[in-house]
Amino acid sequence: METDSVKLESSVWLGNKRHRALLSGWRFSWTELDKKNRDKNTISVPVSEVVAVMEGQVEIHPQKKTKDTDRDFTLFYVKRSNTSGGKGPLWSLGRSQFCCLSRDLRDQWVTQLRIALKTHCPSRPCRLLVFINPYGGKKKAKQIFHSSVAPLFELAGISSHVVVTERANQARDHILKKDLTGFDGVICVGGDGMFSELLHGVIGRTQQEAGVSEHDQSVMLQPCDLHIGIIPAGSTDCVCFATVGVNDPVTSALHIVIGDSQPLDVCSVHHCSTLVRYSVSLVGYGFYGDVLAESERHRWMGPLRYDYSGFLVYLCNRSYQGIVQYLPADSQITSPRDNSRCLSGCRVCSESTERLFPRSESCSSLYSRQLSQYSIESEDNWLSVEGRFRCVSLTCMSSSCPRSPKGLSPSAHLADGTGDLILVRNTNPLGFLTYLHRHTTTQDQFDLPFVEVHRVKAVRFSFLPGEEDDDEDQPNDSQNNTPGILEDPETLCNSDIESNSFGSKQHLAGNQREQGMTEKSRNKSDYLCGLCSSKRSATSVWNCDGEILPYAEISCRVHGQLVRLFARGVEEDPSSRKYNEGNRNCRGRCFSHS
Numbered sequence: 001m002e003t004d005s006v007k008l009e010s011s012v013w014l015g016n017k018r019h020r021a022l023l024s025g026w027r028f029s030w031t032e033l034d035k036k037n038r039d040k041n042t043i044s045v046p047v048s049e050v051v052a053v054m055e056g057q058v059e060i061h062p063q064k065k066t067k068d069t070d071r072d073f074t075l076f077y078v079k080r081s082n083t084s085g086g087k088g089p090l091w092s093l094g095r096s097q098f099c100c101l102s103r104d105l106r107d108q109w110v111t112q113l114r115i116a117l118k119t120h121c122p123s124r125p126c127r128l129l130v131f132i133n134p135y136g137g138k139k140k141a142k143q144i145f146h147s148s149v150a151p152l153f154e155l156a157g158i159s160s161h162v163v164v165t166e167r168a169n170q171a172r173d174h175i176l177k178k179d180l181t182g183f184d185g186v187i188c189v190g191g192d193g194m195f196s197e198l199l200h201g202v203i204g205r206t207q208q209e210a211g212v213s214e215h216d217q218s219v220m221l222q223p224c225d226l227h228i229g230i231i232p233a234g235s236t237d238c239v240c241f242a243t244v245g246v247n248d249p250v251t252s253a254l255h256i257v258i259g260d261s262q263p264l265d266v267c268s269v270h271h272c273s274t275l276v277r278y279s280v281s282l283v284g285y286g287f288y289g290d291v292l293a294e295s296e297r298h299r300w301m302g303p304l305r306y307d308y309s310g311f312l313v314y315l316c317n318r319s320y321q322g323i324v325q326y327l328p329a330d331s332q333i334t335s336p337r338d339n340s341r342c343l344s345g346c347r348v349c350s351e352s353t354e355r356l357f358p359r360s361e362s363c364s365s366l367y368s369r370q371l372s373q374y375s376i377e378s379e380d381n382w383l384s385v386e387g388r389f390r391c392v393s394l395t396c397m398s399s400s401c402p403r404s405p406k407g408l409s410p411s412a413h414l415a416d417g418t419g420d421l422i423l424v425r426n427t428n429p430l431g432f433l434t435y436l437h438r439h440t441t442t443q444d445q446f447d448l449p450f451v452e453v454h455r456v457k458a459v460r461f462s463f464l465p466g467e468e469d470d471d472e473d474q475p476n477d478s479q480n481n482t483p484g485i486l487e488d489p490e491t492l493c494n495s496d497i498e499s500n501s502f503g504s505k506q507h508l509a510g511n512q513r514e515q516g517m518t519e520k521s522r523n524k525s526d527y528l529c530g531l532c533s534s535k536r537s538a539t540s541v542w543n544c545d546g547e548i549l550p551y552a553e554i555s556c557r558v559h560g561q562l563v564r565l566f567a568r569g570v571e572e573d574p575s576s577r578k579y580n581e582g583n584r585n586c587r588g589r590c591f592s593h594s
C-alpha cells in the first residue's frame with residue numbers, strides 16, 4: 001500500500017548514539033543500534049502525533065531557543081507518561097534531537113516529515129479563538145494558558161486570538177454574534193461553566209445559521225462544525241475529565257494541536273415550548289439538585305462547599321414525588337448494564353454515526369430524514385414510572401471524575417445518541433449511602449433494589465396532579481421570562497447582568513432566591529430542614545451541568561453527536577483503574593466519594 005511504503009530511511013545520531021530512522025506511511029521510528037549494528041530499543045511515533053519538525057536544535061522550555069546547526073533537526077511529539085501514577089492518560093511534549101550525516105539528508109528528513117504531517121493530518125487547526133476566564137478555579141487560567149498552552153500552539157504553527165473575559169456569558173455572546181470566519185475552533189481556558197458557554201454559543205450559532213428553531217423540541221438540531229477545546233483551569237473540570245481521562249492543560253493542548261476530534265451527544269432541556277439549557281453531563285433532580293442549591297449558600301467555602309452541602313443534604317434524607325416518562329433506546333444495541341466502557345475509538349459510538357446520520361445525497365436531505373425519524377416516534381413508545389425518588393439523573397456520558405472514575409453511569413457512551421436515566425427510589429439513609437458510596441468502588445451501583453437504569457433517547461418529568469410546589473416558589477412563564485438561548489445576545493447579556501435571569505450559576509441562583517424566597521413565602525409555613533438552610537419543599541430543583549434550572553417540569557432530548565471536541569475519548573490506562581486520590585470539585589455530582 002502506498003501509505004505503508006518507506007518514505008525515508010537513514011542513520012541518524014541522538015547524542016553520540018547511532019540510530020536507524022525510518023519514515024514509513026503512518027509512523028516515524030528510530031531504533032538504537034549497538035556496535036555490531038544490532039537493533040536495541042525502538043521508539044515509534046505515529047505521524048498523527050508529531051507536533052512539529054524544526055531545523056536545528058530547538059528547545060521551547062523554559063523559553064524558545066533555536067540553534068540552527070546544519071545537520072540537526074528536532075522532532076516534537078506526543079509522549080505518554082509512564083509515570084502517570086494512576087492519574088490517567090497523561091500526555092507531555094516529547095522532544096528528540098537528531099543529527100544527520102549531511103545537511104542534504106537533514107533537509108530531506110524535514111521535508112518528508114512535514115509532507116507526511118500534511119498528508120495524514122489534514123484536520124489540524126490553524127487558527128483558534130481562545131476565551132480565558134481569569135476568575136475561574138484558582139484564578140490561574142491566564143498563567144496556565146501563557147506558560148503551558150501558548151508555546152505549544154506556537155510550536156505547531158497555530159495562531160490564536162485570545163479574549164480574556166470581563167463578564168459571565170461574554171464568550172457565549174461573542175460566538176453567537178461575532179464574525180468567526182477563519183477560525184477552526186473555539187477554546188475555553190476555565191471550568192465546566194466556561195465550557196457550557198462555548199457549548200451554548202456554538203450550538204446556538206449553528207442553528208441560527210441553519211435557520212433551525214432551538215425552541216422546537218421535535219426539530220433535529222444541525223450538527224456543529226466548529227470544534228470546541230477545553231483547557232482545564234476551573235474548580236470543576238468534569239467534562240474535560242470525562243472526554244480526555246485526565247485534567248491536565250498540556251494533555252488537552254496536545255489533543256487540540258494534533259486535531260483530535262471527539263463527537264459528543266448533547267441533551268436539550270425544554271420547559272413548555274422554550275429551550276432552557278443544553279447539558280452534556282448531568283441533568284439531575286432531587287439529591288444532586290439539592291446539593292447544588294445548598295452549595296450556593298456556601299460559595300465562600302470554595303470547592304469544599306460541595307462536600308459540605310452534600311453532607312447536609314444527605315442528612316436531610318429527602319425524596320420527591322414525580323412522574324418520569326422516557327423514550328427507551330434500542331436495547332438490542334447496548335445497555336447501561338452491559339459492563340462496556342466507552343474508550344477512545346469506541347465501536348458503539350463510531351457505528352452509531354451510521355444510525356444517527358444515514359448516508360444521503362445532500363445535507364438538506366440528511367437533515368430532513370433525521371427530522372422525520374424523530375417525529376415518527378409515537379407516544380406509544382414512551383414508558384412511564386411514578387413514585388418517590390431520592391434522585392432522578394440523566395447523563396449523556398459516564399460523567400466520570402477523579403473522585404468517581406467509573407462515574408454516574410460507567411457504561412454510558414459519549415456519542416451514541418443516547419443518555420442513561422437513573423432512577424433512585426426512596427429508600428432508607430443507609431441504602432442511599434450505599435448507592436452513593438458504590439460510585440467510588442468497583443461494586444455495581446445499579447445492583448440495588450431501589451435503583452433502576454434505562455438507556456433512553458428522551459425523558460419528561462412532571463408532577464402528579466396536586467403535587468406541584470407552591471406557585472410562588474416555582475418560576476413559571478408568567479413570573480419568570482427566562483430568555484431562551486437563541487434570543488438576541490444583547491438581550492441575554494443585559495438580562496444576565498440586570499435581572500440575572502439566565503447565565504452563570506451564581507446569577508441564576510441569586511435570581512431564584514429573589515424570586516422563590518419572597519418575604520411572603522418565607523414568612524408562611526417554611527421551616528428549616530434539619531441542618532440544611534433551605535426550605536423544605538415538595539419539589540427539588542434540577543442540577544443541569546452545575547447550573548440550577550428555573551423549572552421543575554422539563555423535557556429532555558438527546559441529540560446524537562451534536563458537537564465535536566478536540567479530544568479522542570479516554571485512552572485505556574491500566575493504572576486508571578486504581579481509584580486515586582479525591583478531587584473535591586464535582587459540583588455536587590459525586591458527593592460521598594470520600
Ligand SMILES: Nc1ncnc2c1ncn2[C@@H]1O[C@H](COP(=O)(O)OP(=O)(O)OP(=O)(O)O)[C@@H](O)[C@H]1O
Binds near residue numbers: 169
Ligand atoms: N470575567 C468573568 N467574570 C465573572 N464570571 C465569569 C467571567 N468569565 C466567565 N465567567 C463565568 O464564570 C463561571 C465559572 O467559570 P468556570 O467554569 O471557568 O470556573 P469554575 O471555577 O469551574 O466555576 P465555579 O466557580 O462555578 O465552580 C462561568 O459560568 C462563566 O460564565
